[in-house]
Amino acid sequence: MTIEQLNIHELGEDTTAWEDFIAETPQATFFHRAGWKRVIERAFGHRCHFLYAERDGRIEGVLPLAHVNSRLFANALISTPFCVYGGAVATTDEATAALYAKACELARELGVEYFETRETRPRHADWPRKDLYFTFRRQIADNDADNLKAIPRKQRAVVRKSIDAGLDWQIDEDTRRLYALYLYNMRSLGTPPVARKYLDVLREEFGEDCEILTVTHAGEPVASVLSFYFRDEILPYYSGAGANARDHKANDYLYWALMSHAASRGVKWFDFGRSKRDTGPYNFKRHWGFEPQPLPYEYYLVGIDKMPDLSPNNPKYATFIRAWQKLPLPVTRALGPWLARDLG
Numbered sequence: 001m002t003i004e005q006l007n008i009h010e011l012g013e014d015t016t017a018w019e020d021f022i023a024e025t026p027q028a029t030f031f032h033r034a035g036w037k038r039v040i041e042r043a044f045g046h047r048c049h050f051l052y053a054e055r056d057g058r059i060e061g062v063l064p065l066a067h068v069n070s071r072l073f074a075n076a077l078i079s080t081p082f083c084v085y086g087g088a089v090a091t092t093d094e095a096t097a098a099l100y101a102k103a104c105e106l107a108r109e110l111g112v113e114y115f116e117t118r119e120t121r122p123r124h125a126d127w128p129r130k131d132l133y134f135t136f137r138r139q140i141a142d143n144d145a146d147n148l149k150a151i152p153r154k155q156r157a158v159v160r161k162s163i164d165a166g167l168d169w170q171i172d173e174d175t176r177r178l179y180a181l182y183l184y185n186m187r188s189l190g191t192p193p194v195a196r197k198y199l200d201v202l203r204e205e206f207g208e209d210c211e212i213l214t215v216t217h218a219g220e221p222v223a224s225v226l227s228f229y230f231r232d233e234i235l236p237y238y239s240g241a242g243a244n245a246r247d248h249k250a251n252d253y254l255y256w257a258l259m260s261h262a263a264s265r266g267v268k269w270f271d272f273g274r275s276k277r278d279t280g281p282y283n284f285k286r287h288w289g290f291e292p293q294p295l296p297y298e299y300y301l302v303g304i305d306k307m308p309d310l311s312p313n314n315p316k317y318a319t320f321i322r323a324w325q326k327l328p329l330p331v332t333r334a335l336g337p338w339l340a341r342d343l344g
Contacts (some may be wrong), residue, residue: 004056006155007104011050021059030230031083035205043198044341061090061097063314070342077107081344084274086118115300128307130297136290155287159266162253169257172212175199178224181240190325195337223250233269234262
């Protein structure tokens with residue numbers, strides 16, 4: 001019997017086979033979906049190279065890549081920018097090896113400084129690895145009573161108070177209220193915001209799998225979150241909170257309302273997303289009973305000798321962050337997306 005050769009191709013216009021493979025492969029995540037190619041190219045203008053390994057007409061593995069070439073930050077090939085998970089998803093070791101070999105070859109051809117792959121588990125023992133980020137993910141029950149019991153006692157008391165604080169929530173049909181709160185939040189953090197266009201493109205691309213829940217107090221929006229749905233899980237991803245959010249315990253209510261709503265939709269897993277080690281968001285998620293799981297981001301170095309450090313924790317960005325926090329919101333809205341498009 002003749003064994004067909006494994007071939008590596010770039011994804012074209014027809015994404016059906018890719019999407020079918022992602023749907024059928026347990027290791028795949030929402031961030032491996034083919035739609036990210038269109039989102040990144042439309043919203044940011046970065047060239048994408050979504051590779052797939054194919055044999056005898058069947059896909060055996062995929063590796064989404066985007067080339068982010070920035071004069072201010074870095075020239076990099078990333079799997080995948082603006083996403084927390086990436087790397088190859090494959091059903092055979094041969095496909096995995098072939099996809100990474102092609103990615104390294106592509107990195108050299110493009111002349112990038114490095115190829116970054118955002119893994120959920122270690123892959124390459126001889127590649128530099130960053131241990132800054134952690135993800136938080138656990139199962140949830142199908143009812144509010146059990147989900148409330150699963151929250152540690154002190155945080156459960158805070159959630160109960162937030163439920164009694166006169167807050168309400170709605171599902172939004174557009175990004176208007178979310179984006180206003182997101183801008184305020186990002187200015188407070190000293191971080192450039194993405195453009196509203198990007199959030200709109202996400203909504204257009206992923207449809208019902210991309211949903212916005214907004215919390216209000218006396219009819220006014222105080223907190224909001226855009227979440228992704230994938231299989232039986234929810235991933236709250238872009239969020240914002242206004243000046244009065246802390247007074248109303250709006251963030252606590254926001255994630256409780258989201259968990260309750262997701263459970264009613266049949267969701268089994270709540271992915272609380274990525275946070276940097278020992279930061280406020282990291283501790284907030286632990287207080288909810290979520291245990292941190294390391295995200296081993298790995299680097300194939302091409303034009304540099306050591307791993308890049310574009311994190312806000314880098315001391316060289318401290319002055320920029322303090323200055324950004326003092327800027328008027330209209331200024332951060334105008335300048336932020338120009339910077340954020342290259343941060344990925």
